[in-house]
Amino acid sequence: MQADLAIVGGTVVTGAGETRADVVVRAGRIAGVVEPGSAATAATVDADGLLVLPGFVDTHVHLMDPGSTEREDFPTGSAAAAARGVTTIVEHTHAHPVRERRDLEEKVAYLRGRANVSFGLAAHVWPDRIEGLEDLWRAGVTFFKIFTCTTHGVPAVEGDVLRRTLEAVAGFGGTCLVHAEDEHRTAEAEAALRAEGRTDPGVIPAWRSREAELEAVEAVADLVVATGARLTIAHVSSPDVVQAVVAARRRGADLAAEACPQYLLLQESEIAEQGPLRKFTPPARNRGPEDADEMWRLLAEGALTHVSTDHAPSTKAQKLAGDIWEAPFGLPGLDTTSRLLLDAAAAGRLRWSDVARRYAEEPARRYGLWPAKGNLADGADADLVLVDPDATVRIRDEDVISKAGWTPFDGRETRGDVVQVFLGGEEIARDGEPRGDRTGRFLAGPGAVAGTQETLA
Numbered sequence: 001m002q003a004d005l006a007i008v009g010g011t012v013v014t015g016a017g018e019t020r021a022d023v024v025v026r027a028g029r030i031a032g033v034v035e036p037g038s039a040a041t042a043a044t045v046d047a048d049g050l051l052v053l054p055g056f057v058d059t060h061v062h063l064m065d066p067g068s069t070e071r072e073d074f075p076t077g078s079a080a081a082a083a084r085g086v087t088t089i090v091e092h093t094h095a096h097p098v099r100e101r102r103d104l105e106e107k108v109a110y111l112r113g114r115a116n117v118s119f120g121l122a123a124h125v126w127p128d129r130i131e132g133l134e135d136l137w138r139a140g141v142t143f144f145k146i147f148t149c150t151t152h153g154v155p156a157v158e159g160d161v162l163r164r165t166l167e168a169v170a171g172f173g174g175t176c177l178v179h180a181e182d183e184h185r186t187a188e189a190e191a192a193l194r195a196e197g198r199t200d201p202g203v204i205p206a207w208r209s210r211e212a213e214l215e216a217v218e219a220v221a222d223l224v225v226a227t228g229a230r231l232t233i234a235h236v237s238s239p240d241v242v243q244a245v246v247a248a249r250r251r252g253a254d255l256a257a258e259a260c261p262q263y264l265l266l267q268e269s270e271i272a273e274q275g276p277l278r279k280f281t282p283p284a285r286n287r288g289p290e291d292a293d294e295m296w297r298l299l300a301e302g303a304l305t306h307v308s309t310d311h312a313p314s315t316k317a318q319k320l321a322g323d324i325w326e327a328p329f330g331l332p333g334l335d336t337t338s339r340l341l342l343d344a345a346a347a348g349r350l351r352w353s354d355v356a357r358r359y360a361e362e363p364a365r366r367y368g369l370w371p372a373k374g375n376l377a378d379g380a381d382a383d384l385v386l387v388d389p390d391a392t393v394r395i396r397d398e399d400v401i402s403k404a405g406w407t408p409f410d411g412r413e414t415r416g417d418v419v420q421v422f423l424g425g426e427e428i429a430r431d432g433e434p435r436g437d438r439t440g441r442f443l444a445g446p447g448a449v450a451g452t453q454e455t456l457a
């Protein structure tokens with residue numbers, strides 16, 4: 001088979017399992033996954049001893065561009081993604097939300113030449129703009145982000161407004177990502193904590209309580225059952241929340257549950273020491289190794305359907321500038337998530353195929369990016385990640401490419417590392433170093449009418 005490029009001698013890993021095979025690339029796409037030694041091409045990449053996975057798909061990232069570029073921008077955030085094997089992202093920025101078709105068109109035009117990886121863009125639902133959602137979907141947004149509690153300056157969508165939103169989205173076949181914390185419980189808790197004059201880090205888990213998250217998830221789940229909307233619960237923090245999602249699925253809900261490394265690996269108690277550097281919401285809930293074991297188990301079995309970073313970076317200086325109330329929410333994640341998942345596979349908490357499935361295939365399917373993205377098969381985009389399963393690395397603040405410049409996982413030793421990354425058959429990173437050229441293009445969402453992709457890109 002004549003080809004532009006072949007990746008030979010490696011072990012191909014997909015959600016279905018592992019197999020020794022060569023991967024043939026032609027014109028930016030995968031042209032065959034063939035018997036070892038059967039690819040005929042002038043250009044080969046030797047993957048002996050390496051795993052070959054589909055490029056990772058991270059559907060929940062905030063690159064703050066435009067919006068809060070002092071925290072992150074597309075060139076830095078997408079370079080971090082490329083270095084760690086994330087070849088597709090879906091981005092949304094709270095400080096500069098996409099709320100109508102023109103916002104999307106302007107953002108796509110602005111981002112031309114600013115991305116190292118493929119990117120989709122999500123919209124924000126505003127309570128007074130529900131009638132415009134279908135037009136946004138047809139314009140090519142990937143999903144609609146909903147907050148059930150006022151957060152980051154984004155107003156709450158709850159009760160009857162949430163019901164009407166989900167009815168509308170179900171009507172035109174769209175998809176939502178919901179940040180679920182109860183508006184009334186969080187508002188009451190905040191007022192009480194402020195009235196007491198508290199500024200210790202303990203206010204975060206008290207304000208953003210387990211009950212507030214669980215009640216909101218249950219209310220959203222009921223509306224999903226009632227309306228038939230397709231929806232993902234963002235950043236599920238604990239097994240209790242997973243169980244609420246599983247119960248709704250038994251009642252017919254098309255409900256996905258997103259896992260993020262901070263809920264698998266960080267401890268609830270860390271905020272007492274680390275303060276603003278562990279301020280994110282919902283907060284970490286794990287209280288011991290058995291909680292972490294249970295979360296990993298739920299991810300391996302698929303109750304937690306897919307992984308994202310919820311990359312929401314700030315520099316340490318930005319995090320530590322004010323008191324705990326003033327500190328921005330969020331953690332950087334694009335520099336570390338694939339390493340943490342590969343380490344979990346090397347340690348036997350996940351299978352290698354789970355990494356492909358939960359951080360490439362499932363999110364691509366969920367958001368209509370499949371079969372071009374997240375898919376190591378004939379006809380898919382040649383977005384490929386080569387992994388050395390035996391490499392040992394130490395995660396360090398000084399290696400972080402994100403503008404954040406730090407990571408909550410600093411000092412952690414991990415096994416299994418991304419050594420080479422291809423986007424559309426072109427190398428975009430090697431040995432953790434992203435290339436300078438920004439060839440990532442906008443991916444119109446599944447609701448886009450034919451031709452939109454060309455028009456916008």
Ligand SMILES: [Zn+2]
Nearest residue numbers: 060062310312
């Ligand atoms: Zn987020």
